[in-house]
Amino acid sequence: MLFKDQLQFVLQHMKKNKLRVTMTVLAAMIGCAFLIVLASIGFGIQQTMENEILNDEAITQIELWGDEILSEKDQEYIEGIDHVNVVLNKADISGMVKSTLEDREGESNASIVDMEAQQQLPSTLSEGRLPKEPNEIVVGYHYAQNLLNEEDIAAIEQKSQKAEQEGTYYDSSEEGYKGELLNKEVTLQFYDENTQEYMEPATFTIVGVLSRPSYEWFVDSKIMFSDSLLGEFPELITYPATTIYVDSIENVMPVLELLKEQNYQVYSQVEQLEELDMFFLIFKIGLIFIGTIAILIASIGIFNTMTMAVTERTREIGVLKAIGASPSLIQRLFLMESTFIGLLGTMLAVIVSYAVSFAANAILPYVVSFALSDEDLSSYEITFSLIPWSLVVIAGGISLAVAILSGLRPARNATKIEVIQALRQEL
Amino acid sequence: MITVKSLHHTFSIGKKGHERKVEVLKGINFHIQTGEIVAIVGKSGSGKSTLLQTIAGFMKPDSGSILVNNTEIAGFTEKQSAAFRLDHFGFIFQNFQLLPSQTVFENIELPLKLKGVSRAIREKKVAELLKKVGLTSVADHYPNELSGGQQQRVSIARAMITNPPIILADEPTGSLDSQTEQEILSLIRLLNKNENLTFVIITHDEEVASIADRQFRMTDGVLVGGMLHVI
Incomplete structure (x- = not known):
């Protein structure tokens, strides 16, 4: 089957179950955005502290x-x-x-x-x-x-x-x-x-x-x-x-x-910078780990959606297998669907995360100043949240990998459906 | 074309630990030639559908040989079976087995899609076939918008789209009224004559079996009265 046709096939099914797919994409998006925003705090604080050191002529x-x-x-x-x-x-x-x-x-x-x-x-x-x-x-x-x-x-x-x-x-x-x-x-x-x-x-x-x-x-x-x-x-x-x-x-x-x-x-001071890098590396790994838990929770949603999709399409899978679809193609079609859900969720999460990060950096200095009744912090170069490309790649990779893994079991189950049993199912 | 030798198959029925073995195919032997219409008739539970499913590769026989175009397919893996089906068999089912989310056109082109045929060639082939089975006007319709007879025509068109040499039909008129049944049988006969297609029809209906060149009768897992030339 041509890749174009596989894609069209998958999209057709996702369109058919718009509400369920949308909700799953939203869950994936929230999980991934949570991970990115959480880790961005680590990157933000690190940059603020590094800038503090780098701005010093003594570097x-x-x-x-x-x-x-x-x-x-x-x-x-x-x-x-x-x-x-x-x-x-x-x-x-x-x-x-x-x-x-x-x-x-x-x-x-x-x-x-x-x-x-x-x-x-x-x-x-x-x-x-x-x-x-x-x-x-x-x-x-x-x-x-x-x-x-x-x-x-x-x-x-x-x-x-x-x-x-x-x-x-x-x-x-x-x-x-x-x-x-x-x-x-x-x-x-x-x-x-x-x-x-x-x-x-x-x-x-x-x-x-x-x-x-x-x-x-x-x-x-x-x-x-x-x-x-x-x-x-x-x-x-x-x-x-x-x-x-x-x-x-x-x-x-x-x-x-x-x-x-x-x-x-x-x-x-460069020594200090290196020590700081090591500290923040561990700190960021910790934040990413916590954020990944959110993605794992979202993965349950993907697993459920894909299991439902396989159950609903048992007869269809039977027909496809009967007319000559290979088990690997069936598995690929379902994996593509879960990957697509993960990809959509990740892309939306990146957009949302950048928006949240931008808003946090714009608003938080005022909020903190107000809360602490302190002088205006907006004149200081404090980065509360920073999303470098490396974070987008790491979070996107984790999110996509989890989405694919969530879809793997339902996709494998789809390949195990017996043609005779499937064709006996009523419409 | 199709040669089956000493085909045996046993089912296990009942709860785990209390299973009972039922031998459904008890050493089946037969040979079908190219361009023939062969009917396998028998009562419900006689094993005729199991025989068809074994030939189609939906299940593996316990023992025996199935030669299709000189290829031994009885020991094929699931992947090999799927690839072989796509090239050699077309299927007509009692319940049509059309995909409800796909239009008539999309249902018919499905086997071509599985073969990786380009859209342009698919469009041309499907249009030709729609004309042949008289469904051009309903190409954009969904299966639930068609009558039973029309749906079975779509199913026949889908079975033929890849030009397979053999069409396996399991109770092809089982869900149709007698008038529509006649239309479908005429179409099968016509396609056999014009396209030189080999049909293996499983049925319990003597009238359906009557269009066959030869009839086999299945009784309790044994193919009896074989090699009977009825026409």
């Missing part, structure tokens, strides 16, 4: 810790590793640095950076240049906001109190120094850990301002010094660290593994 960086500054020999070895672009030595200065500009004061974290190496990296400045002299500095994007006078402090206190009464929070973004920072001279005082007091003030020139941080919530008011600062202030206590810049994300792990083999204390 292609490897942090190297040690108590002392990296030796030249070590530096040469690391720089010689394939895919390592830059080895940046830096050191965090112990204690806060006090800044004074006109009548304003502020406190910042500070670090010393190997400016020669920094120069080789893509610019992280929003304006200006990197320091060349010991008395030149680069400041964070929010440095100016951190410089407050008494009026600002009073205004912040007032606004904070008001916000507290309203149940919100004031981030002090409206206050601070509003003028141009570039080429401004500021007076800085380092904190002396030994005397527990601030050292004598020294004047520095701001030659650059760092770019805005990628996280909205991050307030960057740090100060970056050139490594020549230590010549001027040898008594400063610093905590050295080295950042290794790798050319691309996929080369981070091989470089990391190599450094670990050489007993370097290294860490990268």
